[in-house]
Amino acid sequence: TRSLVLHGDALVDLAADASGKGGRLTRAAGFIRNRRGRLTAGLSAGYDKPFLDRAFVAELPDIVYGVRTFAGGELDYAWRPDLTLGSTARVSTGDGFTSGYADVIGSMIRDRVRYTAAPHVVLGTLVDEVGVRAGVGWPVWHGDLDLLGSFDRVCANGEKAWAGLGRTAYSLAFWDRWRASGALEFAGGDGPPRLFVFLLLAYRL
Secondary structure: OEEEEEEEEEEEEOOOEOOEOOOEEEEEEEEEEEEEOOEEEEEEEEEEOOOOOHHHHHHOOOOOOOOEEEEEEEEEEEEEOOEEEEEEEEEEEEOOEEEEEEEEEEEEEEOOEEEEEEEEEEEEOOEEEEEEEEEEEEEEOOEEEEEEEEEEEEEEOOEEEEEEEEEEEEEEEEOOOEEEEEEEEEEEOOOOOEEEEEEEEEEOO
């Protein structure tokens, strides 16, 4: 099978901010994705300029917020019906800072259980990072349960630290249009331990 997806969007801000009058193009982005047989490839690129509140700039006149440009690519190959291998890469630059991200992703479905693993690396002007994230998910009752985790070695300003994140999430669809989701996250290693709780209730129109 073969399919082609094209998408583009642009944002014109009519409000005036600290950098001048309104009516300016503040964001433009687009992507193209094509699938041919077992191979899926995509490219994306964009530009954005943040809105600068005048009161904020007056309090911090030396802060720099300029134009940011970004580009990326992705490649997936369906090795088997239950096994997909892929890779993504992104680069972003602006305000004198540059960062890049790349990963290799493997996902497999076996006996209705989903497994994913992705070693990744981040190289940037301020922070470098290398690590791996992995997850497992399976249907439970009328919903889906996911267990996710990541472990990274972070280097910033010459200082090195370990960072870890664990996440448990459950999503449940009920009646015809409702969905409830909840997640519990624990992070630590690059600062004090942190615990996050997320709850979501959604209705589809």
